[in-house]
Amino acid sequence: MSVSGLTVSPEMVRINGAHDSDCAKAVCDFIRHQSDGGKTVQVTAREVACSPAEVADLVGLSRSTVQRRIADQTIQAVRRGSRWRVFEAQVDRYRLSLADEMAALVADDLDL
Numbered sequence: 001m002s003v004s005g006l007t008v009s010p011e012m013v014r015i016n017g018a019h020d021s022d023c024a025k026a027v028c029d030f031i032r033h034q035s036d037g038g039k040t041v042q043v044t045a046r047e048v049a050c051s052p053a054e055v056a057d058l059v060g061l062s063r064s065t066v067q068r069r070i071a072d073q074t075i076q077a078v079r080r081g082s083r084w085r086v087f088e089a090q091v092d093r094y095r096l097s098l099a100d101e102m103a104a105l106v107a108d109d110l111d112l
Helices: 021-036 052-059 063-071 088-110
Strands: 078-080 083-087
Touching (some): 052 063, 052 083, 063 083
């Protein structure tokens, strides 16, 4: 049986920000195996992009609110054809900003 491809998901690569040694070993073994066979290995990466509806589900807002946040540039997004896409890093950034806002409101209520 020959190995012709390897798909590695982000969950396999990163656990709490640290690299998973089993995944790294699998990637290295695959590259070695292909190199030994005289083949070239091409590695590519892409960012995961979400639709406004997916962002709404992730952060607990309505789709229309997410679209307003995109329009006022509170959430950074890019146009892909006629549709907006929000990269996962921007979703995380926005989620953290919401948490910071809520923490500030609670602190004000508690007079901290």
